[in-house]
Amino acid sequence: MSTLDLRQPESPAVPILHPGDAGWDASRQVFNLLVDQQPTAIACPGDEREVAAAIGYARRRGLRVTAQSTGHNAGPLGALDGTLLLNTSRLTDLSIDPAGHRVRVGAGLKWEHVVPRLSELGLAALHGSSPDVGIVGYTLGGGVSWLARRHGLQCNAVQALEVVTADGELVRTDSSCEPELFWALRGGGGSFGVVTAVEFAVQPVEELYAGALFFPAGRASEVLHTWHGLLPCLPDELMTWTALMNFPPEEAIPAPLRGRAFTVVTGAFLGKAAVGRDLLRDLVALGPEIDTFATVPPVGLSELAMDPPLPLPYRTGHQLVGALPPKAIDEFVAAVDMRPGAPLAIAQLRHMGGALGRPPSGAGAVATLPGELCVLGVGVVTDEASSRAVDAALEGVTASLADHRVGYYANFVEEPADARQFFDESTWARLRRVKRAYDPTDLIRGNHPIPAGRGK
Numbered sequence: 001m002s003t004l005d006l007r008q009p010e011s012p013a014v015p016i017l018h019p020g021d022a023g024w025d026a027s028r029q030v031f032n033l034l035v036d037q038q039p040t041a042i043a044c045p046g047d048e049r050e051v052a053a054a055i056g057y058a059r060r061r062g063l064r065v066t067a068q069s070t071g072h073n074a075g076p077l078g079a080l081d082g083t084l085l086l087n088t089s090r091l092t093d094l095s096i097d098p099a100g101h102r103v104r105v106g107a108g109l110k111w112e113h114v115v116p117r118l119s120e121l122g123l124a125a126l127h128g129s130s131p132d133v134g135i136v137g138y139t140l141g142g143g144v145s146w147l148a149r150r151h152g153l154q155c156n157a158v159q160a161l162e163v164v165t166a167d168g169e170l171v172r173t174d175s176s177c178e179p180e181l182f183w184a185l186r187g188g189g190g191s192f193g194v195v196t197a198v199e200f201a202v203q204p205v206e207e208l209y210a211g212a213l214f215f216p217a218g219r220a221s222e223v224l225h226t227w228h229g230l231l232p233c234l235p236d237e238l239m240t241w242t243a244l245m246n247f248p249p250e251e252a253i254p255a256p257l258r259g260r261a262f263t264v265v266t267g268a269f270l271g272k273a274a275v276g277r278d279l280l281r282d283l284v285a286l287g288p289e290i291d292t293f294a295t296v297p298p299v300g301l302s303e304l305a306m307d308p309p310l311p312l313p314y315r316t317g318h319q320l321v322g323a324l325p326p327k328a329i330d331e332f333v334a335a336v337d338m339r340p341g342a343p344l345a346i347a348q349l350r351h352m353g354g355a356l357g358r359p360p361s362g363a364g365a366v367a368t369l370p371g372e373l374c375v376l377g378v379g380v381v382t383d384e385a386s387s388r389a390v391d392a393a394l395e396g397v398t399a400s401l402a403d404h405r406v407g408y409y410a411n412f413v414e415e416p417a418d419a420r421q422f423f424d425e426s427t428w429a430r431l432r433r434v435k436r437a438y439d440p441t442d443l444i445r446g447n448h449p450i451p452a453g454r455g456k
């Protein structure tokens with residue numbers, strides 16, 4: 001039996017909050033403090049029956065439903081008027097099958113709840129740069145991890161999803177049960193139902209060598225050119241990012257970094273330290289000021305990127321670009337202002353490619369991501385002046401590599417966008433057919449919405 005009818009009569013047994021209720025502000029808190037969600041109501045279900053009750057509640061009142069765990073990608077949703085926000089944070093089931101290299105997590109869990117447990121078992125998940133990100137939202141949008149060049153996207157590590165559909169049925173979907181829904185959810189985002197749990201494969205890790213090389217920001221050109229020259233020779237087992245990073249003068253920042261700007265090469269290598277060191281030798285030969293590379297357990301990847309742990313007000317921009325000529329590196333470096341107090345906290349190039357460019361068999365809606373590099377910028381916005389400065393700086397970084405753009409990655413888009421840009425034409429048409437089959441009245445609202453297709 002793969003489906004269960006969870007439709008409830010009137011009087012839902014799910015806690016529903018309204019503006020002013022205790023817990024209202026905490027339940028609508030998102031990661032980007034520039035986003036102020038004001039939904040009509042908030043449901044905080046504790047299990048799949050309560051999820052179905054919340055969906056029924058919304059339907060009867062003419063509200064739409066949007067599911068959210070951490071709000072790391074809340075920007076595209078806007079204010080949420082006429083919408084029931086379904087906060088999944090109480091869905092916290094976790095079971096690990098160490099021998100089968102398989103995990104089942106409730107939709108409220110973040111990577112930080114799972115990665116340390118897996119690490120103790122010598123297992124690694126395909127999580128991203130921040131342990132604070134929600135597993136389900138990350139997974140539905142694709143999921144680019146430190147191990148992505150070797151193991152591909154997290155969405156394609158998924159083995160099953162438990163979903164309450166717009167008409168209140170609980171469906172456990174996998175490659176043989178409701179396969180179109182299974183396909184669409186893996187990369188197509190949160191438009192097709194409310195996911196209550198996800199099962200996915202994790203990777204046994206024998207040796208992992210990871211860390212960061214910090215150079216003074218003024219050495220950006222030589223460091224980036226050296227890194228760029230290495231890329232064609234690097235194996236899929238190694239993922240590296242190079243970033244210009246401006247660390248704020250705050251107590252929470254380690255003293256050697258506090259208030260300074262650096263050019264940082266960060267990397268994770270699935271293999272022995274000596275081999276990893278050799279692959280990075282041209283960079284090491286440049287003489288970094290700080291070198292943190294070491295053999296680490298899988299949990300060592302959680303904080304590797306030094307992402308901010310707490311919500312903050314920011315704006316971000318990104319693009320996927322093809323292989324760059326050396327001149328483009330010069331243009332990128334010239335576009336990034338890294339003087340103290342400069343608008344961007346980070347301007348980053350992530351090495352993509354490898355398994356990210358090879359469709360795995362049985363892949364979901366996002367099988368691969370185009371391009372060799374992902375260019376990402378983030379700036380903190382505290383007032384009108386910083387808002388203008390950050391926007392201009394992001395535009396400058398984007399423009400410097402715009403000629404090489406090959407696409408966008410949905411999870412990195414934090415503003416309202418036409419979701420069509422994330423998919424090719426036939427994938428888009430197929431996603432719209434799935435939306436029509438499972439939610440023809442568009443009750444469920446994803447952050448990057450897929451509209452229902454017309455006809456069959």
Ligand SMILES: Cc1cc2nc3c(=O)[nH]c(=O)nc-3n(C[C@H](O)[C@H](O)[C@H](O)COP(=O)(O)OP(=O)(O)OC[C@H]3O[C@@H](n4cnc5c(N)ncnc54)[C@H](O)[C@@H]3O)c2cc1C
Nearest residue numbers: 067069070071072073128129134137138143144190195447
């Ligand atoms: C600091 C930071 C670091 C990041 N690093 C990476 C990275 O390294 N790699 C990467 O790939 N991405 C990264 N991201 C992007 C991240 O993957 C997306 O923001 C992702 O959408 C976050 O998922 P969430 O559940 O935390 O956020 P949420 O805002 O809670 O969810 C995002 C969307 O997912 C859908 N959704 C969430 N839960 C459900 C559910 N239960 N059922 C149905 N739909 C649901 C909804 O459409 C929701 O709007 C990062 C983002 C930030 C802010």
